[in-house]
Amino acid sequence: MQSEIAMEQLEFFDIPSPCRGICEVNSRGLCRGCLRNREERFQWQNFSDTRKREILRLCTQRKHKLIVEALAARAQAATGHAADNQTGIEDDEPRLPGT
Numbered sequence: 001m002q003s004e005i006a007m008e009q010l011e012f013f014d015i016p017s018p019c020r021g022i023c024e025v026n027s028r029g030l031c032r033g034c035l036r037n038r039e040e041r042f043q044w045q046n047f048s049d050t051r052k053r054e055i056l057r058l059c060t061q062r063k064h065k066l067i068v069e070a071l072a073a074r075a076q077a078a079t080g081h082a083a084d085n086q087t088g089i090e091d092d093e094p095r096l097p098g099t
Contacts, residue, residue: 015049035062035066
């Protein structure tokens with residue numbers, strides 16, 4: 001019941017862009033600030049509310065994945081077993097959105 005009410009309320013409001021003003025693309029083609037890909041960023045205003053919600057869900061998944069990767073990299077570094085395949089290029093390192 002609560003979720004139905006929340007969904008009905010969402011229909012009355014525009015879904016704002018998740019842009020955080022940090023518009024840099026990482027090696028995966030995702031914006032470092034909001035974690036949207038090129039199409040998701042440039043076509044945001046043209047998407048339906050349903051598609052916008054799907055993009056926000058994907059961004060949440062992407063953020064979770066980056067957090068897990070960053071924590072794993074920090075744990076490896078703390079134990080002194082850094083990955084041998086690191087290139088030293090900052091763009092290849094997992095970073096949390098907005099950092």
